[in-house]
Amino acid sequence: MSTPTTPSVAHTLTANLQQIRVQIARLDAQAMARQSGFLQRTPRKIPLPDFLLALVALAAEATLSLERIAAVIGLVARLTYTKQALHKRLNATVEHFLAQVATALFGELGQSVRTQGWLRPFRRVLLHDSTVQALPDHLADLFPGSSNQRQKKRAALKIQFIADLLNATVVHCALSGFTRNDQAAAPDILAVTRPGDLILRDLGYFALPVLAAIEQKDAFFLSRFKHGVRVYDLTGQPLDLARELKAQGRFDREVLLGANRVRVRVVALPAPEAVANERRRKARANHDGRLNPSREHLCLMGWNIFLTNVPRAVWPAKALASLYRLRWRIEMIFKAWKSHLGLRQFNARSGSLLCLSVMTKLLFCVLVYRFCQALELLGDTRRHISLLRLARIIGQCACLFAVTVLELTPAQWLEHHLTHHLFYEQRQDRKNYFELLAELNAGLG
Numbered sequence: 001m002s003t004p005t006t007p008s009v010a011h012t013l014t015a016n017l018q019q020i021r022v023q024i025a026r027l028d029a030q031a032m033a034r035q036s037g038f039l040q041r042t043p044r045k046i047p048l049p050d051f052l053l054a055l056v057a058l059a060a061e062a063t064l065s066l067e068r069i070a071a072v073i074g075l076v077a078r079l080t081y082t083k084q085a086l087h088k089r090l091n092a093t094v095e096h097f098l099a100q101v102a103t104a105l106f107g108e109l110g111q112s113v114r115t116q117g118w119l120r121p122f123r124r125v126l127l128h129d130s131t132v133q134a135l136p137d138h139l140a141d142l143f144p145g146s147s148n149q150r151q152k153k154r155a156a157l158k159i160q161f162i163a164d165l166l167n168a169t170v171v172h173c174a175l176s177g178f179t180r181n182d183q184a185a186a187p188d189i190l191a192v193t194r195p196g197d198l199i200l201r202d203l204g205y206f207a208l209p210v211l212a213a214i215e216q217k218d219a220f221f222l223s224r225f226k227h228g229v230r231v232y233d234l235t236g237q238p239l240d241l242a243r244e245l246k247a248q249g250r251f252d253r254e255v256l257l258g259a260n261r262v263r264v265r266v267v268a269l270p271a272p273e274a275v276a277n278e279r280r281r282k283a284r285a286n287h288d289g290r291l292n293p294s295r296e297h298l299c300l301m302g303w304n305i306f307l308t309n310v311p312r313a314v315w316p317a318k319a320l321a322s323l324y325r326l327r328w329r330i331e332m333i334f335k336a337w338k339s340h341l342g343l344r345q346f347n348a349r350s351g352s353l354l355c356l357s358v359m360t361k362l363l364f365c366v367l368v369y370r371f372c373q374a375l376e377l378l379g380d381t382r383r384h385i386s387l388l389r390l391a392r393i394i395g396q397c398a399c400l401f402a403v404t405v406l407e408l409t410p411a412q413w414l415e416h417h418l419t420h421h422l423f424y425e426q427r428q429d430r431k432n433y434f435e436l437l438a439e440l441n442a443g444l445g
Contacts, residue, residue, distance in 0.1 A: 012374050013394075017404050020367070023105055024052050032104070038097035045085070050077040052101060055356075057405040059364030060398035062345050064357050071420040076406065090352040098359035099173050106170040106366045118319050122220065123196035125165040127330040128172075128189055128205060130182055131338070133157045135348055142351040144177040154178075157358065160185050162192060165200075165329060168373035170366050175355060186210045193219045198310075200327045208258045215309050222324055225266065225305035227297050232256040234263075241268070242299045252317045257307075267317045268305045276302040332387055337365040340391035364401075368394050 029048035033039030039048070054073040058064060066083035074081035119125065135143055135155035145156030156178035162171040171192045176185075182204035189199055190210065195218035206226045214221050231239040233255060244251055251268035271279075279301040283293040293301075306320045315323070337343040341364060346357035368391055376385045394401065403413045424432040431439070 009375060012378055013371060014404055016367070016371055016374060020056060020105060021053065021405070024049050027101065027104055029101070032100040033097050036096035036100055037093035038091070045079070046073055046077050046081060053405065055360045056363055057402045059360050060395065060401040062342055064347050064360060066353065068421070071416070075416055090356060092352055092355065094352060095175050095355040095359055098363070102173055102359070102363060102366060103170050106370060118315055118323060119166070121314055122198040123194065124167065124198070125326065126162055126171060126189065126197055126199045127165050127327060128162045128199065128201045129330045129334070130158050130160045130185065131334040132178055133344060135354070139348060139351060139354065142177070144179045146178060159358070160188060161330070162189065163330065163333070165326060168370045173362060175358060183207065190214070190217070193217045195219060198222065200324065202327065208260060208262045211264065211307070212260070212262045220310050221308060222310070222320065223307045225307055227300060229257050230259070231266070232261060236261065242296045245303055246299070250317070252312065264307045264309055265312070266305065266307060267320050268303045269317060269321055271302055271304050333369055336368070336387050336391035340388065340395040341365045341368060342395065
């Protein structure tokens with residue numbers, strides 16, 4: 001298969017965006033809006049598909065404003081729509097409505113990667129992680145962040161995101177304050193887990209009851225081992241993992257963990273010496289006395305220890321480290337979003353506008369993520385698509401993105417800008433430059 005050329009890439013992007021238009025038209029947006037509380041009665045002026053199409057078209061822009069969003073909604077609906085009307089429609093439920101829209105739009109249209117070998121047995125590979133962004137302090141009550149030594153309230157936004165690695169689909173997204181940590185969000189995965197799923201998460205989500213619940217759903221997990229969790233053999237006798245590793249050099253055995261005796265497979269592989277020494281250096285350098293590492297903890301830092309319920313017949317021990325590295329894909333997704341797709345550039349004047357702005361940005365971010373998947377499946381297997389480079393390129397083409405979504409010419413889009421955003425607002429409390437100049441010319445200054 002040939003390497004993607006510029007025309008084929010542009011054609012693929014256009015086809016993806018046209019597919020989004022069709023999918024928006026097919027959505028039961030009113031049912032989603034009512035279920036989320038965003039819609040209390042039948043909309044009289046702006047159909048919800050027009051509202052959503054305008055948001056997708058605007059998603060690539062740097063910073064959104066009520067005036068800007070309202071004007072594009074009016075362009076799509078072919079009528080006049082004011083920022084005051086949009087403001088009245090916004091409330092805190094817009095986040096839940098747009099989260100449902102995102103999972104509906106990007107939850108079923110993915111193109112699956114070719115799965116072979118160790119991933120073949122799984123229907124989906126779910127990556128769950130979060131990213132945090134500081135907010136202005138006036139939003140601290142809605143999105144509480146950490147407090148400083150003077151107990152001053154800070155504001156921070158946390159985005160919880162679950163994606164299917166194999167199909168580039170969105171499974172779950174939600175906004176919260178920083179104080180709802182990943183441990184509290186650990187059970188969120190259970191609402192979307194299906195039989196045959198594989199779930200990859202970092203230690204922030206470690207919760208033994210959740211791991212047990214995942215297995216009860218006939219799904220699978222791969223996690224790191226959390227130091228301090230009690231380990232028992234299958235007879236219920238305490239097991240000294242550090243001593244076992246020193247004696248045997250490796251470990252691959254089913255054990256019982258924690259007070260509830262959750263049965264899991266524990267696999268321990270030696271870490272490279274440089275990695276182990278760096279872990280120990282960081283642990284010793286930590287000035288929090290509560291985290292002072294014990295000898296046992298320092299010993300275990302010399303190992304990569306994994307927990308899974310995937311049988312040995314499916315995954316040999318050597319496979320686990322490579323499989324767990326797939327989790328870094330979501331870190332690259334977040335980096336692409338923040339560095340190139342403007343996720344940090346949102347309007348934080350109010351909580352509802354913030355939610356609208358962030359969720360609109362997420363629509364764009366996820367669309368680029370899926371576009372990367374489509375190009376990868378289209379292209380030469382010897383060359384692979386860089387998500388970060390793709391995000392940088394698409395992030396610089398907001399105008400072309402918008403005209404493609406709305407099926408306009410660049411001239412029509414420019415005319416829309418000039419018509420709605422070229423003029424000073426009429427203000428009673430101040431005069432603009434030309435009003436002042438006219439007064440001076442008239443001798444009134």
